[in-house]
Amino acid sequence: MEKVILIAGGAGQGIAKSAEVLAKSFTRRGYFVFNYRDYPSLIRGGLNFNILKIGIDPVASHEWKADYAVFLSQQAFDEHKSKSKLSITDSKIKGGDLKVDLDTIVQKAGAPKIAANAAMLGALYKAMQHDTQPLMDAMADYGKHADINRKVAWEGFQAYDGKISKFSELQGKDANYFVSGSWAISMGAIASGLDLYIAYPMTPATPVLHILAELENDFNYKTVQLENELAVANGALGASFGGSTVMIGTSGGGLALMGEAMSLQGMSELPLVAYLSMRAGPATGVPTYTGQGDINFALNIGHGEFSRAAIVPGDAREAYERTVEAFYLTNKFGVLSLLIGDKHISESNYTHASLPVPRVTPERFLVGATANHKNYAITSDGVSPRAVPGKKGVLRATSYEHDEAGMTVEDEPSIIKMVEKRIRKARTLEKAVSKLEPVTVYGEGKHAIVSWGSTKGAIIDALKHLKDVKFVQISYLRPFPAKEVEAALKGVKSVTAIEVSVTCAIANMLREFTGTVVDHKITKYDTRPFTSHEIVSKMRRVIK
Template sequence: MILLPREGEKDVSVVLTGAAGQGIQTAEEVLGKVLKRSGFHIFATREFMSRVRGGNNSTEIRVSSQRVRAFVDRIDLLVCLNKGLRDYLKGRIGDRTVIVGDAEEMGDELAGRGLRFFHVPLSSMAKELGNPVYANVVAAGIVAALFDVDFSLMEGFFEERFGARGGDVVSKNTEAARKGYEIARGLAKEISVKVDRDTVAASEYLLSGSDAVALGAIAGGCNMAFGYPMSPATGVLSFLSQRAEEFGIVTEQTEDEISAMNMALGGWYAGGRAMVTTSGGGFDLMSEGLSLAGIAESPMVIHLGQRPGPATGLATRTEQADLELALYAGHGEFPRAILAPGSIEEAFYMTQHAFNLAARYQVPVFVLTDQYLLDSSYNAPRLSFDGLKVEKHIVKTDKDYKRYLITDDGVSPRGIPGYGEGLIAFDSNEHG
């Protein structure tokens, strides 16, 4: 009998791998939510190639009896949907790794390594269900069953996730998961997974870094968000766009990053609270608008999700190399603030704070994240809104109002069009 976790460990590292288009991200979503709802602490992170189809992507889900906030280098349970394992994964496979996969799909890729391999005909089972993509849900069902997750949690997730797409989609996914559970009953004769549960985990949120930044923006009073799609920052704009009507947010996928920055400047001028979200190469195009915000003394919130450069670089990998870009971007000297969250909780609170800083001091404020933080998720205590305020720092103007009045604290009174009698200037020339 193979026992998981390994001796001395309190968690199991599960890695699912497959081609782009095989639904690895969906499998991660399914397992992350049902495992958490079943009472396990979760940390999940993904590694994927910059392509729409093919290749080999993977996601790691660390399942634990206590809080976990990072991935581990070992692989305890590897579930393969296709062949073509990347070298970095092969290097993490040890003689104690349990591998579940389709032998027909994988061929002799792992032959001769003396590994503990269990054949499951994922491909043929998915085809029987009417679509090869269902292999991901069969695989998710196997993993969930090995952790003794109640099947009703799977059914509830599919209704929640796919209900709007019709009953057939829900029933097909449910059937695929049930097949996975049936397979797991056979595997359970040779594989035993025993991770203690914690009822606290079941009641907590499962949040990604992108979720946290977007929620922080909402808590900060954000009512405008603009950007041009660029990994890894796109998830923030997607989250806000999906909830735009609910929270009264104007979102726009602009034609380029120059337009995004200028729209945000116009939003703040009119009294809105705007954010742009981008990555390094996209932010390069925003630098002229950043200088305009600097001299016009306009608030601005910039979410800069870092990835390796220069130029296109490695579009789906992580790096923390844009600090100096954020510090010195734009021509001329002007004040700015940079907030760099190190956790999902900090991403929420710092993004909320960024809007108040920008409004109070009338400066650009950066929220500096990276691909690893944005694309990772874990269960976290419920975020507290207690004490969080939306600080507008807007004055009602009179006919003698001066936008760039010299004051003792160096911050001029900020008015907006239509609120009072004053003329609201927005000047790109030096003023005094």
Template sequence: MTRISLKIVGASGQGINSIGEIVAKGLKRAGYCVFGYREYPSLIKGGHASYQLDCSNDRVRSAETKVNAVMALNHHGLEHNLADVKESGVLIHLTPEWKFSPEDQKLLRSRKSTVIAIPLEEILKRLGAKPILGNVLLAAFLWAALGQDKDELKALVGERFAKKKNLLELNMKCIEEGFSYTDPAAGRVSVTLPSSDPVWKDHLLVTGSQAMGLGAMHAGVRLYAGYPMTPSSPLLSFIADLQNQTGMVLKQAEDEITAAQIVTGAMFMGARALTATSGGGFDLMSETLSLNGILENPTVFVLAQRPGPATGLPTWTAQGDLLMAIHTAHGEFARCVLAVSDSQDAFDLMPVAFNLAEEFQISVIVLTDKQVAEALYTQTPFDQTKVKVERGKLVTDPAALKELKGTDRYDPNVKDGISLRWLPGSNAATYCAQGDEHNADGTVDETAKNAKEQMEKRMRKLESLKQALPEPELWKIENGKGRITNESPLLDCLIVGWGSSKDTVLDALADEKFGGKRIGYLHFTYLWPLKTERLQALAKKAKKIILVEQNYQGQLGVLIRQECGLEINEKILKYDGRPFFVDELIELIRAKLSFPTID
């Protein structure tokens, strides 16, 4: 696979995201698969930010550490990313007065880098344009270097800024200037793209948060309550943007406690409702999570992970909240934890989460992270016909409602632990829903016999749930393509992981450097209750097992050891706030397999 990586850098507030998305959309329309990766500080303006696009005529779903071209909107971005340019790469910047240090000059020469300095101030002064339009001018120069059509870029910019008609004319002039600019020393430069493939033209460009929002809508969610907290905020924003089209009730609560309580009440009344937060917000929601445990009230929480503890790194990524999701909140009660890995998962798993919540009358925690939430994916159009709504033992038939007794609600004798449920507002039997331990009709009952029966009744749901969940998926790489297999093959290496690391692992294993090695990737989507039978069977046939996670402890490894006693000694762990990059992961895996190092 031939991959081209482009990086737009500068300060927050310079329009980096706008231009990144415009270029991504243009490349997708031209027949390329695009993956977008963002970095930005926890500042409204200033600091160092970047938008990286990795594109190919084949599937690409991860970012590289080195890029073919860097476009720097300020000198800080220039300094910060100079070393990221590949051999024979291009460095384009807008500060001609900048003087490179002797060390930087030596590095640029050694890598045969082409440096282009566009006199931005001079051009903008001539056009009567503001500095913010430097991003459009830079994008136009890049678009020309990529050999793409100027009119297509004009159309894309026109779409993006259609509501700012006063700026459109200046934007078009900046495109003309950037597209036609020729460096006096270097002349016209080019960044060669691989041949295009029209199959990508009809794909979508979506972030993980957008896919999750669409999945929630198709799951029948009618209310969203939340409090902004990165990286869950894009989900709130996306649902808000579509509120007029969907008619969904949107409530920005005063805090996460209130958001969780609103969702609890809505689900109790029969309306599918969703909340999302990050680690600190989920701490505040944990008391409500416990309340839902004893109420046996279905709820869905999205937990978007970022590095902690405390405020930690608010705008970076991590997989550090797995054990928290499983164990947080006081008392013992059944719950389900699952994790999305990309935009497809983000869409597909939202209906699954709500169906599980209602079928088993439990809370379902959907783990995502900053990488999935904000990455830009080239996505096959979602299959909306697959979405089914399952409401479990919810009694709605009028005749059946008349037959109900109050003691049906928390009947301790049900074999699977799941008792009948019905909604308030009907003429059906009544029961009490409360946080005290209660008997079959919800009346407070602190006797030892009742406490034992109700605890065992609630916990039986965990075993019923475990039997219903799928086993982890085994991916095999053949001819550079990944596919899911039900086989149990002999393997030189079995890699085990979960969440957003999946796409980088699959991209890495598709690399020709692993040719001839039998390597499989076992991906866990359903993390609690954890099914380990397939892992144990594969472990017996694998020469080596490697755990890949973005946390310090190897939390999935801890869970596997707890549940089946299997100790995975070989680990590739990352916990610096950055995701795994594909070239980085290739070398880390090669080192574990005792391959020679590639310079």
């Protein structure tokens, strides 16, 4: 059983916060909630909305059709009224099924205007015939404003006199974790032993900057905002050379500026985790909306030939686990770890019933320096043990082609040796990644969906309504897990690639790395994420 709730209003009306409080009042009772956040690039006014899908069983995506809609502004009502079976509006709004006189309630409670959304939460609780206690408990999140919000919520509950459709109330179930992708990535970085997060603000990577800045003293690391992305990426490599475990974060435009430093990573082999949260491009594009269209650019970033891990988690739980892997791989092998998400995964909240379990244990993989330690030692697996400067020896890191000690070379034999060392390292990385479950198959069927990243939730929810369809989720796009994908696609009748882009990069990758020519592509380029309904109806058309 599921309920979909839409909460819409102007920026600055507390829409996002009230959606979170409402969600938590359910997840704490063992419900599953997916929370989608939609907002334009402005600070006050405009139109923001959240869509919550609340389920008794796991849910992993949102829908465009709601059971209830709460409207706090006329614009919100006018634009979204058709999305809901039942709309609850402020009495000032023209139209709507049910009115709540927010001005009077807020005035009576002696509350500030922004608390009006709490009255709507109270009204929703009555509409679902739920005891308000869990809501009141969740309102502790308002901190010192908790009590006034509770008062307003109670008034809203009293004021609602519309249709009631009972949504079964769960009892005695354990609380679930309700967490955003950005929080999961931040916690994964902390769990990995982060020393420095260096970034320049860019939506939708900015939440990680804010979260990690807030937590820095509790977990003994530092967050530093440098002057631009060039400084961020080059500075991060300097810090990595100095011995720190470092992550940087940005979106597509910022990554473009970091391109030269990504290449420097390839040559210097200094550990670095680069978090990319994609949004719709090209150029400034649609800053607060989502897309997967930067993937080819990201996978190929940096001039010259060098290996990298490109990790594409599909939800918050995976974001945490895969972040830990990103640090592990970069520390162990000195390869670039690109951790790639998008606005949808960064800013949506997911519900998980249990704690994530990383497949690897965080480690720095540093060796103590000796007088003659060489940071680019030629080894059979291509991985050179790394020491840091400061105490002993002469340690080097370089953008130039170099010998084992890091001294500049231009003669052919020296160049060949080092190029081949790096290529051996690429193979070592491939082997390591194949042990990290780079491909996951959900469901069974003769028809396969192949996708990656934030489309996972909608596809998983769609599988419940599709017969004879399985989902092959790819979590590493570099090194591309060709063998695992081939095994998953063996004997299938049709392959459908799904991506939030116009050119469907994953279809081309399947052909490039496995020879598979996909039968169908389901793409979306309105910069909004897929819902399960969209996938169900499109899949039914292609597999019939």
